[in-house]
Amino acid sequence: MKYLLVVPPLTGHVAPLRAVAAELVGRGHDVAWCGPEPTTSELTRAGRVYAAGDALEFAVERRPEGLRGFAALKYLWEQYLVPLADAMVPGVEKAVEAFRPDVVLADQQAFAGALVASRRSLPWVTSASTSTELGDPLGAMPKIAAWVDGLQEGLRSRHKVSCGDLRFSPDLILAFTTVSLTGPIADVGAVRFVGPALAPAPPVGFSWDRLDGRPLVIATLGTANAALGRRFLSECVDALAGMPDVQGLVVDPAGELLSDDVLIVKRIPQAEVVRKAAAVICHGGHNTVSETLASGLPLVIAPIRDDQSMLAQQVEAAGAGLRLRFDRAKAPDIRDTVTEVLTDPAYAAAAARVRASFAAAGGVVAAADHLESLPH
Structure with missing residues (x-):
């Protein structure tokens, strides 16, 4: 074919x-x-x-x-x-x-x-x-x-x-998510929930020896929000610097932020680093949310635009994280929210439930199976 x-x-x-x-x-x-x-x-x-x-x-x-x-x-x-x-x-x-x-x-x-x-x-x-529509x-x-x-x-x-x-195709809609995250869909129709399809990312250098063994909290706003995200990322640096029991890692593509207490890098091999983390702060991009939940980790989401607000709402409704105001959140707000998702085991338990649903959905194998079974 x-x-x-x-x-x-x-x-x-x-x-x-x-x-x-x-x-x-x-x-x-x-x-x-x-x-x-x-x-x-x-x-x-x-x-x-x-x-x-x-x-x-x-x-x-x-x-x-x-x-x-x-x-x-x-x-x-x-x-x-x-x-x-x-x-x-x-x-x-x-x-x-x-x-x-x-x-x-x-x-x-x-x-x-x-x-x-x-x-x-x-x-x-x-x-x-994304499940927006x-x-x-x-x-x-x-x-x-x-x-x-x-x-x-x-x-x-x-x-x-x-x-x-x-x-919406009348024959097949591949939804790269699951009902455990979206909640019930009124008219499933041609929708097939296959869970995330996580492709290997290009190789990115990372000094793994800089991770010191404390619970790792990552803050990232993806690749398209460098200028817009500077204020929020700066607040994340201040928030994580004030949490001595965790190690903060902030991804700053612009390379403008500095800290003696928080690890700041321009890029990371995100999927691999997320698997070493305890929680992720992000903007609600579908890939970052999926990678985090596929590792069974709770989220703190500060949505910026488009479908991100709905994804944040879905994560909250699933119990797998909390939401912040991107344009208003200050370091104390971020610190308190991160502390809550780390210390209340309900968030990790909910993230684990979503992770199990992702695994059961079949991912790329299920997506290809559905494509092959489509009448031609």
């Missing part, structure tokens, strides 16, 4: 599909990627990538800071998702023409994959790298839901496609 993976130029959306692609290739299938360049090639590290749009036009760093609530949602749809789809469609068309896939596997934010597959009557599968977050806001529907209808009309919601 030939699978075309259509993705946006976003690390967290490409990462789970890297692992799925490797599994498919290992089973003898032919896999190609399609997305805005050069970022898609950089993120996939794959041999065959078809260009679909200019990644520089859709870099996360270009997003205005401080957007919250409906303003953030409005920007996401009007200035990012819809223009991204329009920009990607010609490249996806060329990729389908050249590669001749049997199935298009499209990230939930890469609508171009659904548009082109529907127009060519190809089977298409949704990759839901699965619980129908706009169900209680019918006017906003209607506005989103209108934007989608505009896309379908422009590209001469007659199909349903571009976020």
Whole structure:
């Protein structure tokens, strides 16, 4: 079988599909990627990538800071998702023409994959790298839901496609999470919960001998929040410096923070270091949350944008962590919250339950099984 993976130029959306692609290739299938360049090639590290749009036009760093609530949602749809789809469609068309896939596997934010597959009557599968949309977050806001529907209808009309919601394949939606984290989903439909698909990260040097044996608490805001996160990371340094019973590790990509009491590095081999930790402070990026819970560790989450607020809510509801205000949290708030998740065993127990659900869901093996069983 030939699978075309259509993705946006976003690390967290490409990462789970890297692992799925490797599994498919290992089973003898032919896999190609399609997305805005050069970022898609950089993120996939794959041999065959078809260009679909200019990644520089859709870099996360270009997003205005401080957007919250409906303003953030409005920007996401009007200035990012819809223009991204329009920009990607010609490249996806060329990729389908050249590669001749049997199935298009499209990230939930890469609508171009659904548009082109529907127009060519190809089977298409949704990759839901995050659970944001699965619980129908706009169900209680019918006017906003209607506005989103209108934007989608505009896309379908422009590209001469007659199909349903571009976020949801009618045949298969791979959800890289589990109900233990999301909570019950009202309309499961074509959703298959496979748990996280954690692909190996590029090698990163790390001085393991700098870990001193105390319980390790990691603070990281991912790779796309360096400038925006400086204040919060600085507060994390102060908070962890005031906790002599733990060792603090703060990931500062900008290399601007200094401390005699906290280990500060620009990058870490995150999955490996997380496995050595006792708790993680983060922004609620799906990959970081998944890696942490896959290790059975509690979280402290300070969401910044997009789906991160919902993930923080899910983690709290599951009992596996606590939430902070990214723009307001001070060192004492962070210190108290970290202390609570470390000292109350209920948080670690809840994280362990989520970890067990991840293991039972099957991960990349289950995802590949579902793809192979899709009628063609």
